Amino acid sequence: MRSKLVVDYVPEGEKKQKNFNTLCGLEVTTASATATQNCDLNKTKEENKMALKHLKTAEFDAAVGEAPLAMVDFWAPWCGPCQMLGPVMEDLAVRYEGKALIAKVDVDEEPELARRFGVMNIPTVVFLKEGREFDRKIGAFPPAVYTEALDKAL
Amino acid sequence: MAYDVIVVGGGPAGLSAAQNVRARGRTVLVVSNPLEENPLWKAKQVDNYLGLPGVSGAELLTAFRRHAEDSGAEFQEGRVLSALRSGEDWYVSIGNTMAQAKAVVLAAGVARGKKFPGEAELLGRGVSYCATCDGMLYRGKRVAVLGWTPSAKKEAEFLEGIGCEAVYFDKPRDCAILGAEKVEAVRCDGVTEAVEGVFLLRPAMAPGDLFPGLAAEGGFVTVDRNMETNLPGVFAAGDCTGGPLQVSKAVGEGLIAGQKAAAFASSFLERL
CATH class of the missing domain: 3.50.50.60 (FAD/NAD(P)-binding domain)
Known part of the structure; x- marks a missing residue:
């Protein structure tokens, strides 16, 4: 005996056009534009954005050298895991304000810095004491992984 | 979203x-x-x-x-x-x-499939799981793509498109990623290729x-x-x-x- 089921499957990719949307200020590609935007997590979004520094190559050494402790997130806008880590870094920037410099470097805009630090995967988060690297985390991890590394050095 | x-x-x-x-x-x-x-x-x-x-x-x-x-x-x-x-x-x-x-x-x-020798050790030093994330960092370089699905093949094409020289391994069984400080080569099922990066694109x-x-x-x-x-x-x-x-x-x-x-x-x- 053989049962029959109706087969008229059209692969998802052929049905839907990809749309560009913004999510919490980030441009993201999603399969659908119907779900509502939700930025509740970033309640202190404006505040967070101020605490988090975006560093250019020219200002990098001075900024990181002056800081007793720094955490730098090498990222790029086209990278999904980097986008995921974005809100975590914004949150940590507020929590460690005055204690550590929390910064981001766009590897697309600052390729020399990325090369200098041998960044071959993004996100890569580098920890520095007075400009000297002492730890790095490759990939996106829960906040506790970063706070642990920071707290050990404080 | x-x-x-x-x-x-x-x-x-x-x-x-x-x-x-x-x-x-x-x-x-x-x-x-x-x-x-x-x-x-x-x-x-x-x-x-x-x-x-x-x-x-x-x-x-x-x-x-x-x-x-x-x-x-x-x-x-x-x-x-x-x-x-x-x-x-x-x-x-x-x-x-x-x-x-x-x-x-x-x-x-x-x-x-288990992790290959060298895979965990060289993560961040040439080993990557995301062509769209890390591909740009390998522009103009020779990389290997280890793929197990048709989607992986598309990612290899993406790497070619942005200026990488991609060597594609289709459903390799036994591989080792070689290099001391960073990836220098990959060997899969007896074939060795000198590369600076290895993208491992497993189904999951x-x-x-x-x-x-x-x-x-x-x-x-x-x-x-x-x-x-x-x-x-x-x-x-x-x-x-x-x-x-x-x-x-x-x-x-x-x-x-x-x-x-x-x-x-x-x-x-x-x-x-």
């Missing part, structure tokens, strides 16, 4: 979970490879799915998918690369995008790599009767929780995981 539940995997367990999340009125995103890449797609005849003897794997999958789509589940093609919880949300990265949800159902099947990331700290035993995710894992808001269903690797078992577990994940997500709404 924010959902109540994200389901990782679009096979019988994942589609059953998605349909059941929708039945509870919650929103759900299913992230999966194309349906034709599911191992069940190739099964000519499934004889132990109750009431439908002799049905093909492709017919079953198609019917499951249509049911989930009709119920209002949303779909995104791609591979989940990593997940992390911040506050009360799970953030999940899918290729070059991300989505967030209160609960996650892991239904990505059995992650076949191993559960423990996706969710650091996830409890597992013998390669299978540990779950309780509610299909709940040791991580808050993370449920698992189907082959990834262990045998028997059968459709009925996957669908049943997907139902429980979907309902419990929907309830978990709802508990946040009730508190507001």
